[in-house]
Amino acid sequence: MNLRDTLTLSFSTVVSYRTRSLLIVLAMALGVAAVVVLTALGEGARRYVVGQFSSLGTNLVIVLPGRAETSGGFPGAALGQTPRDLTLDDALFISHLPQVKRYAPLNVGVAELSAGGKLREVTVLGSTSELLPIRHMKLSQGSFLAHGSERSAQIVLGSVLAHEFFPDGNAVGQRVRLGDSRFMVSGVLAVQGESMGFNSDEIAIIPVDYAQELFNTNTLFRILVEARSRNAIEPAKAAIAHALKLRHDGEEDVTVITQDAILATFDRILRALTLGVAGIAAISLAVAGILVMNVMLVAVAQRTSEIGLLKALGAPAADIRRLFFAEAVWLSLAGGAIGYALGNAGAWMIRLAYPTLPAWPPAWASMAGVATALITGILASLLPAARAARLDPVLALSGK
Amino acid sequence: MIRLTSITRVFRMGDQEVRALNGVNLDIASGEYVSIMGPSGSGKSTLLNVVGLLDRPDSGRYELDGSDVTDLSETERARVRREKIGFVFQSFHLVPRLTAAENIELPLMLEGIAPAERKSRVDAALDAFDLKDRARHRPAELSGGQRQRVAIARATILRPTALLADEPTGNLDHRIGAEVMALLEGLHHAGTTLIVVTHDRELGARAHRHIAMRDGEIVGDEK
Numbered sequence: 001m002n003l004r005d006t007l008t009l010s011f012s013t014v015v016s017y018r019t020r021s022l023l024i025v026l027a028m029a030l031g032v033a034a035v036v037v038l039t040a041l042g043e044g045a046r047r048y049v050v051g052q053f054s055s056l057g058t059n060l061v062i063v064l065p066g067r068a069e070t071s072g073g074f075p076g077a078a079l080g081q082t083p084r085d086l087t088l089d090d091a092l093f094i095s096h097l098p099q100v101k102r103y104a105p106l107n108v109g110v111a112e113l114s115a116g117g118k119l120r121e122v123t124v125l126g127s128t129s130e131l132l133p134i135r136h137m138k139l140s141q142g143s144f145l146a147h148g149s150e151r152s153a154q155i156v157l158g159s160v161l162a163h164e165f166f167p168d169g170n171a172v173g174q175r176v177r178l179g180d181s182r183f184m185v186s187g188v189l190a191v192q193g194e195s196m197g198f199n200s201d202e203i204a205i206i207p208v209d210y211a212q213e214l215f216n217t218n219t220l221f222r223i224l225v226e227a228r229s230r231n232a233i234e235p236a237k238a239a240i241a242h243a244l245k246l247r248h249d250g251e252e253d254v255t256v257i258t259q260d261a262i263l264a265t266f267d268r269i270l271r272a273l274t275l276g277v278a279g280i281a282a283i284s285l286a287v288a289g290i291l292v293m294n295v296m297l298v299a300v301a302q303r304t305s306e307i308g309l310l311k312a313l314g315a316p317a318a319d320i321r322r323l324f325f326a327e328a329v330w331l332s333l334a335g336g337a338i339g340y341a342l343g344n345a346g347a348w349m350i351r352l353a354y355p356t357l358p359a360w361p362p363a364w365a366s367m368a369g370v371a372t373a374l375i376t377g378i379l380a381s382l383l384p385a386a387r388a389a390r391l392d393p394v395l396a397l398s399g400k
Numbered sequence: 401m402i403r404l405t406s407i408t409r410v411f412r413m414g415d416q417e418v419r420a421l422n423g424v425n426l427d428i429a430s431g432e433y434v435s436i437m438g439p440s441g442s443g444k445s446t447l448l449n450v451v452g453l454l455d456r457p458d459s460g461r462y463e464l465d466g467s468d469v470t471d472l473s474e475t476e477r478a479r480v481r482r483e484k485i486g487f488v489f490q491s492f493h494l495v496p497r498l499t500a501a502e503n504i505e506l507p508l509m510l511e512g513i514a515p516a517e518r519k520s521r522v523d524a525a526l527d528a529f530d531l532k533d534r535a536r537h538r539p540a541e542l543s544g545g546q547r548q549r550v551a552i553a554r555a556t557i558l559r560p561t562a563l564l565a566d567e568p569t570g571n572l573d574h575r576i577g578a579e580v581m582a583l584l585e586g587l588h589h590a591g592t593t594l595i596v597v598t599h600d601r602e603l604g605a606r607a608h609r610h611i612a613m614r615d616g617e618i619v620g621d622e623k
Binding site for chain 2: 013319397
């Protein structure tokens with residue numbers, strides 16, 4: 001019997017046992033679909049996190065006051081000292097380091113914004129003109145804080161704020177009151193949405209000196225630094241830590257983190273998570289494989305007299321083995337293909353329901369899912385096929 | 401030409417040995433029409449299975465068309481069955497999900513014959529057995545006589561030298577049974593060796609040579 005006839009004959013068998021075939025294909029398909037959907041979710045989560053981080057800025061080094069220690073407290077705490085604060089002078093000092101491309105000091109606080117008889121509480125960022133390029137922000141109108149004019153009373157509004165206070169869209173050039181001071185709107189940020197749980201559409205940005213005045217402080221919340229290149233991130237981190245240690249009387253009382261390190265950690269965790277869920281989903285495929293084996297064994301028992309007939313007609317054992325084997329291949333192929341389609345449809349629905357989550361199933365997972373379905377189905381058919389081929393023709397003909 | 405020499409076939413049932421065939425010697429020439437008769441358990445079906453290479457004797461020698469087929473491997477036995485032997489069964493043994501034409505085509509498919517030639521040979525067989533308008537029907541949609549005609553067409557499509565029929569009319573009424581027998585006898589006239597196993601005396605009497613069996617031995621052989 002040639003290959004084509006084996007395939008067509010087994011295909012017609014699969015088609016004629018409709019319910020049985022549908023159930024196996026369904027079990028296989030659900031297994032494959034589970035692999036595809038779960039890895040799409042895992043991969044989507046990973047891409048989401050990576051995307052969020054890169055929207056913060058590239059080659060970013062963040063300096064924050066205080067030292068994150070895993071053991072023990074701040075050494076000076078017993079003497080009544082507190083960790084030294086970060087100041088604008090520290091920021092200026094860092095900016096002279098050769099590895100640093102640009103920097104932006106950052107103050108964060110809450111203040112009341114009022115204009116045209118409206119009033120609301122807003123999150124206020126105090127920074128410099130460099131914040132715009134470092135944080136990859138975009139303007140929809142006007143200009144950002146003017147360079148080198150930290151003393152001018154400018155304010156940049158988030159898109160939602162601008163719309164709330166100036167519904168007619170003419171925010172630029174308008175005067176607003178923030179706390180007790182008056183500011184002129186120089187620009188409006190483009191719509192950016194939420195990023196790392198922080199909605200940049202509802203913030204106001206003012207020059208850092210005004211912010212320190214407003215919040216009655218002379219310390220900084222963060223210093224954002226952009227390194228010259230990707231390779232300069234680690235040297236920049238070391239140089240900043242060293243420089244601030246020198247400035248702070250040899251005390252290591254700041255924490256310098258790089259976005260890459262955090263990103264790499266998240267990336268690793270989420271990749272492992274994706275692999276893990278793929279593995280769990282693959283177990284369902286193994287279960288489907290056992291189901292295929294069971295159903296094929298039943299099929300051999302049911303079709304005993306037919307196998308006897310084929311033997312009487314002169315079919316060698318190899319032909320009979322191949323017929324059952326081909327049946328399993330058809331079932332697994334159909335299961336794999338339908339599962340792949342179902343999984344991709346599932347991932348598509350997830351993307352529809354949660355547009356921010358890029359739930360695209362990775363190619364390796366789809367291929368591995370379909371391949372696992374094929375391999376388990378084929379492996380599971382080996383035993384039943386061998387059993388069918390071994391049947392004694394006389395006994396088989398009488399259905400025993 | 402079929403030559404069996406001291407063929408013995410023993411079945412074990414629990415701790416008891418049943419000698420289904422006990423030192424059977426039998427020569428059947430090409431083109432003979434033989435009936436094998438005997439009560440149930442006399443070994444006539446086992447004899448037919450050994451002749452048809454479905455069963456292996458425990459001892460003895462079997463020569464078919466001048467060559468020793470006693471010790472052939474399973475694959476070689478399958479090939480000999482395919483090329484030289486056609487079976488007709490009491491219960492037809494048609495594949496229920498295949499149409500009449502597809503059932504007839506099965507041996508051609510197993511032989512590896514190209515589809516175009518298969519089709520012309522199947523069409524010829526459908527014509528010869530008056531099944532033209534039933535070609536696309538499944539066995540469940542055929543009458544008993546039609547089913548047995550499909551089975552005979554299938555058994556003869558590769559032009560075997562011997563046609564082995566085990567109670568070919570056992571599931572058919574008298575009139576249809578006679579039609580089927582006439583069909584088989586027509587094939588015999590065309591040169592095929594025909595061996596019919598039956599316990600129907602009337603049917604057995606139609607053959608040209610009558611073999612009687614009892615307890616695994618041949619107790620009568622007359623022409």
